[in-house]
Amino acid sequence: MGEEMGRLVLLRHGESVANANGLFTGALDVPLTPAGIRESLGGAELVATAGVAIAAIFSSPLRRARTSATIAAASLDFDLEGVEFDWRLIERSYGALTGQSKADVLHRYGSQQFRHWRRSVTGMPPRMSEALHRRLAAQASFHGLPSEALPYTESLRDVITRLGPFVSERVFPRLRTGESILLVAHGNSLRAVCAILDKLDDDEIADLNIPTGHPLVYDFTPELTPVARGGRYLDEESALAAAAEVAAQGGT
Numbered sequence: 001m002g003e004e005m006g007r008l009v010l011l012r013h014g015e016s017v018a019n020a021n022g023l024f025t026g027a028l029d030v031p032l033t034p035a036g037i038r039e040s041l042g043g044a045e046l047v048a049t050a051g052v053a054i055a056a057i058f059s060s061p062l063r064r065a066r067t068s069a070t071i072a073a074a075s076l077d078f079d080l081e082g083v084e085f086d087w088r089l090i091e092r093s094y095g096a097l098t099g100q101s102k103a104d105v106l107h108r109y110g111s112q113q114f115r116h117w118r119r120s121v122t123g124m125p126p127r128m129s130e131a132l133h134r135r136l137a138a139q140a141s142f143h144g145l146p147s148e149a150l151p152y153t154e155s156l157r158d159v160i161t162r163l164g165p166f167v168s169e170r171v172f173p174r175l176r177t178g179e180s181i182l183l184v185a186h187g188n189s190l191r192a193v194c195a196i197l198d199k200l201d202d203d204e205i206a207d208l209n210i211p212t213g214h215p216l217v218y219d220f221t222p223e224l225t226p227v228a229r230g231g232r233y234l235d236e237e238s239a240l241a242a243a244a245e246v247a248a249q250g251g252t
Ligand SMILES: O=C(O)[C@@H](CO)OP(=O)(O)O
Pocket: 019, 023, 024, 025, 026, 027, 091, 094, 118, 186, 187, 188, 246, 249
C-alpha cells in the first residue's frame, strides 16, 4: 500500500551564531557556526545512509538554511542548481525580540510571558520598530522577496497559515507521485509544518521542539496521513536529547 508514497525529511539548519549566543533569531540572517556546519553534514549523511532517494530539496532562503541545504545537496549528490528556495519556509518573525538575549527576555518578562511568546500558537512578540525592520529587510537574503517575507511580528498561527499552501501546493503533489523531499528550514517554521502534517492541537504545538541538524522522516498513507504521528528521527536518542536542550533554552 503506502510504498509508492514519497517520504518527507525535515531538517532544521545546523547551529547558527545566534543560536550559540542564546539570541532570538527570527529574521536575523546569521551564518552557521563551525559546529553547525558539522551538524548539517552529519544530518545529511544520516539521510544518505538511510537510503532515502531525495528527488527535491526545498529550503528557506535565509543564509543558515541555505548553507545547510547546500551541504545536504553535496552529500546527497543532488544537483545544487536544483535546490528550490521558498520564502514561506523562513523562520517566524520574532518582532521586537529579534536579536535579543533569550535569558534577558526571560529575566525581564518572566517565564509565563516568555513561554507565551516563544511556544504558544497565538503569542505574538511586540511589533518591531521601523528601524529594525529596515535593517533586517536590507540583509542580502531578503533581496527580491515579497514584503510578506518580513512581517513586523508573527504568531506561530501566522506561520502555519503561510505554510499551509506551501505544503499542499509544493509538497503533497510530489509525495503522491512517489518522490521523496528534503525540507531545510528553521525551528519554528518546521514546528508549523509538523502542526500541519500531524494536525497537532495547541498544547502539542507548545510542547514541540525541533533540534538543529537531526533529520526527521515522515512516511505517509495514500491519504497523506503520517504513518507514525510526529515522524521518526533517524537518530532518535540524540535527537530527543537535543530537542530537550532546545526546550530549555533561556532557562525554562
Ligand atoms: O530564535 C529563533 O528564531 C528560534 C529558532 O532558533 O528560537 P526559539 O527556539 O526560541 O523559537
